[in-house]
Amino acid sequence: MHDYKNKYLQIITHLGVFTLGDKVYKLVCFIKEGQKALLADYITLFINNQWVDSKSGKTFENFNPATEEKICDIAEADAEDVNEAVKSAAAAFKRNSKWRTMDASARGKILIRVGEIMMEQKHIISSLETLDAGKPYADSLGDVEHAADVFKYYAGLADKSLGKTLSPDGQYFAYTRQEPIGVCGGIIPWNYPISLFAWKVAPALASGNVCVIKPSELTPLTALHMAAIFSEAELPAGVLNVLPGYGATAGATLASHPGVRKIAFTGSTATARKIIALTANNLAKLTMELGGKSPAVILPDCDLDQAALYCHSAIMTNCGQNCCGISRNYVHADVYDEYVAKAVACAQNRVVGDPWKEDSESGSVISEVQMNKILGYIESGKREGAKLECGGERIGSKGWFLQPTVFSNVTDEMTIAKEEIFGPVQSILKFTDIEDVLDRCNDNEYGLAAACFTKDVDKAMYLSHNLKGGITWVNCADILTTQTPFGGFKGSGYGKELGEDAMKEYCEMKTVLMKMSNKNS
Template structure:
């Protein structure tokens, strides 16, 4: 096990470290060993109040941040990217320790984190309005302005990367931010906050308050001086956030859960398709909101596909995320492990066939055997509920029209995919399926240039790409009457 030094465990407000007002701390647990990593200061409403005061002060007219040239904002964001890149190895190890993902995956996440900051650094001085040929003797134009103080709540599955998805567009647009990281994985956010201060962001622009959802998170959402909430997490919590935020009519962006389908047509190369479907489901130990867990396979290739899927799953190696041979780390915590196991048992009871796995590993830590279910039907819980673990459900279908209807029967609509050699099938599917991202002959090709977000109960608003800026901007229309009516 790598010995990763823990450098920051306090609350970060106004470019300073603080203990919680209450004096409380909470433990952060290593999911691979079930042992405590560190005690972190537990923020709650009083700490959120302090952070909001700092963020509002930094956002007021005439402040250093509001007076800064847009191009200078871009340079600051790039400087933060530089510092993250310098600290890439340490941050990767911190992610693996805190989250449990294999080190190679954490390193990839940090590369994507840097890329996200660099992309939005380039946008900082390119956010602008338009002149409008309005009726009457007037000159009209629009200005694009920042929303204000943005509360941001991120999940534990991609801690550093989700931070970048939130901070980068918000900062590029000129907002100030208060981040509530997941209580399971606050360590990388605190370290990156230190790097932000080192990069030169003015005090109050970036604040990080670790704590629990019902206390720190709820206080951030309800705060009357917070202008926007951006949340990534479960649909259940997203509904609560939307309801609370409505009391103050905050702008809200929600990237929520999914039960995403991947359709495997009869024209595919079966071993290749089985590998794509495996990666779609098992990436990050299945802890991915857009995971392609509903694998719909054409009846003509079904049994052969199931055999290949089981063989691939059986090759997964469980163990320490710091072991280069390991391909699957632990689940995040005891509660998530229990939820996954409960859904696995429901699949067995409802008649699905366990092809491989189906149990908790006997090793110490929150490890679950990679599990493949066959003979799954749409009515089963495992085909309807988001499992968020290493569990693949393989369903059989006959026609494309039929399977499109079944894909769309879910309350979710985050992502979907199809594997086919027929362009007509690809175009028909991509046009008909209700999902925010549709991948053809690949899966989860999510990059910073392409918008990401969901239909239906998978949320609203978009992150990444130019679309990711819109939720952090307000449009102001200015109309000037010309003298003499000219």
Template sequence: MTIAIRKPSLGSAATAFLAKPHKLLIDGKWVDAKSGETFPVEDPATEEVIAHVPAGDKADVDAAVAAARRAFESGPWSRILPGDRSRLVWRLGDLLEQHADEFAELEALDNGKPVTNARRDDVQGSINMFRYMAGWSTRLTGETIPVSSPGNWHVYTLREPVGVVGQIIPWNFPLMMAAWKLAPALAAGCTIVLKPAEQTPLTALRFGELIQEAGFPDGVVNIITGYGETAGAALANHPDVDKVAFTGSTEVGKLIVKAAAGNLKRVSLELGGKSPAIVFPDADIDRAISGTASAIFYNQGQCCTAGSRLFAHKSVYDRVVEGVSAEAGKIKIGHGLDPNVNLGPLVSKEQHNRVRGFLESGRKEGAEVVTGGNVPGNQGYFVEPTVLANTNRDMRVVREEIFGPVVCVQSFDDDDLEAVAKFANDTEYGLQASVWTRNLKVAHMMARKIRAGTICINNHNYGDPAWPFGGYKQSGWGREMGKEVMEHYTETKAIAALH
């Protein structure tokens, strides 16, 4: 692997945005936090402070929720036609496309991810999400119901927006996770208070400007930057929020559930993962090596779906370990703004220390470091892509979510699919899994046996706006994307009329 930790120049649009004073968006106005407090935003590749944003807290959340309630109950948003709502959501995709390069640069600078990935996946994926979800505004239909009660009855249902929604998004895909939550909520007719992660607030604030440019009424989308324990907790606790949507760690997800109990607000959670990638002996091994390496090293391993548990049949185990290690060796590490970089820094010092702690734990518990395992350079939050062999389920690195570019490889020698599925399911998580085989029967039988919300066959980290995404077990509640997500943002009202 090669290392090039150099900060390339930033485009003029992104530079101009960084230079502006950053504020909260509440009721269509850009305002300071009521406390007047701010906090720094860091470039994780250089550890430089690149901006300051408001440290919003409960008082700011209260103001934002009140604005969202007014917009939902009595503002023009409450009377807008479905077709007009659809056009506004579609317009967000168009505006994002017009500013795609700027958003990719801001995401790479703020999060650390490679700018080429940000442009191809994060920005384009967000554009696609708004365009897909725009169509749902005119497709949220009820139905007439034939009933058996005596009398002349007209019984039917309506689908109505759930109301004011609090949305708390993570730092690993800041723009895309905002799009995953904003697009369906807006299409359904909800109003929103969005709280980006404190580590990566920049693209959310820039996107707030696009929301205003698109023509959304004041108060429909409000954006509060701040810390999770203050602004995030206030939003989850708020008695006038009808639903909270959260993406992040399982630990914080459990706190969200407790906070939501006060008014029994609806909750959807997309949480952690420890996803298995299973390579059968008949797989296209070259394709499996490339695919499973990407499954763990993509986005610095900071994916809830990361293929962090790699199971290879004993007959191909050595070849898979050697191949994935060779793929790791080809990776160029450096500043995310460098278009030639494949792997950027981890998002923060806290995350850097966490991953380093797992690497030390793996060594102590007897894992073999085949490649990587070190911290390159003396600046930035970088970790080498790492392959740990001879691992077992008793090790912390195998049981717990690392959220870094670290894969734990294990072999299996049983051709019984039930036994293989038992390995895959031996985790408290159940978000994604991948199966690598040429045998269609094996592929689809394994897909049925693995307890995970998304299964990939001969690929990993797949996503599409029409593909419902979410997990089993402690990987969360509910689904993002697809038609299923609209269940989170609508209520079903049943009406019975006696004639």
């Protein structure tokens, strides 16, 4: 069994490629083989290609959720810093700026270079992600590789943002063109920090926009490291700004700022409603990727082992801190008991522990607050009559580790069947009729994702067309690819990330209509 920490952190000393000051060097500086990784005592904001202190001088502490140990202090951005970053971004977006006059293919080359540097430094970035988020190193590595692919994918689309010619009535020539919006704000959560940074920044920059990014105060390290990578890739000053801080200050100012023309947010539905209200006066364009309570329908003709494994992974990966995780399993009565047994076996066999150990499948949840919230939902499940099949407890006394938890005999009115838990809690419900189960699946405020498992093509098509989710999986679950759009319905938000459709979220369509000369006049 390998220990990723010894395997990779031992070889990291420093990048040695950036010339942006001592703080950048320290950001990726680790000490002495075999010891824990240490960062700088203090890391600053990134505005206009400069590492700067916050205007207020405030900082906040950054912790490792797997050990509860402090990693470092981070400069805390607030309203003044957001104003400065938006000012910097707006200057970079001026009509005759270097960024605005750059060929679209040249923008693509910068994004390609970013993806290449990420792969060169994938062990460093993955280490930062594991330190900051408590997730297994193998998962962090997969997230980094995916994020690098996202940058490369949108690099290829940078010079392919096309309009079309039209045939209007009268003697006119008309065409449309896709134009960048301007200053785009990105508000990123803590569950997939590096992936969601890429989802927002890559299509925005490929479309020719400029960005101000607020990473979660719980997981800011990889976003700050990405700022240094973009500088190495020679992105012009002001095009990307990174402001770690709190939602109530930095996030709210960014959402309400009159100079920001687009907000892309991933997070809770409750927070989204606040952000939407803040953007009302500015009428900023919005992409909202929000919460979920995703159902799966398991029919008796399916490969039950496959269904159980997919649904297990789709709720237990990342400790269930996954907005599209399959948290509601609707299982046909004919195979219900068998499925429950398989789900329990998967949960009991899942290895939860030190995220640096190669055999760890789950690490810690993000914080004590989140752990207690999840445990509260587990208690509600027991109190309301669901059967706790396994799990339901904290593991150990240091780090926020939780047992994978499975409930059977769950009914639709129970809290654990209605509300997003955002933890490793699987609810298994019983059904006998397809029409009935469709109504039950769709009777929820969310509509992010859904899944169905069956060997019957007709039933698969019927279910996938009638389940209300922005993405519906057939005989699989929780599969996201760079090429396929992702986004929800109803309380799960609107707008799309990934795929070509995400480019449209960062563009405005302009129509040009030109009067043609009339030779007979």
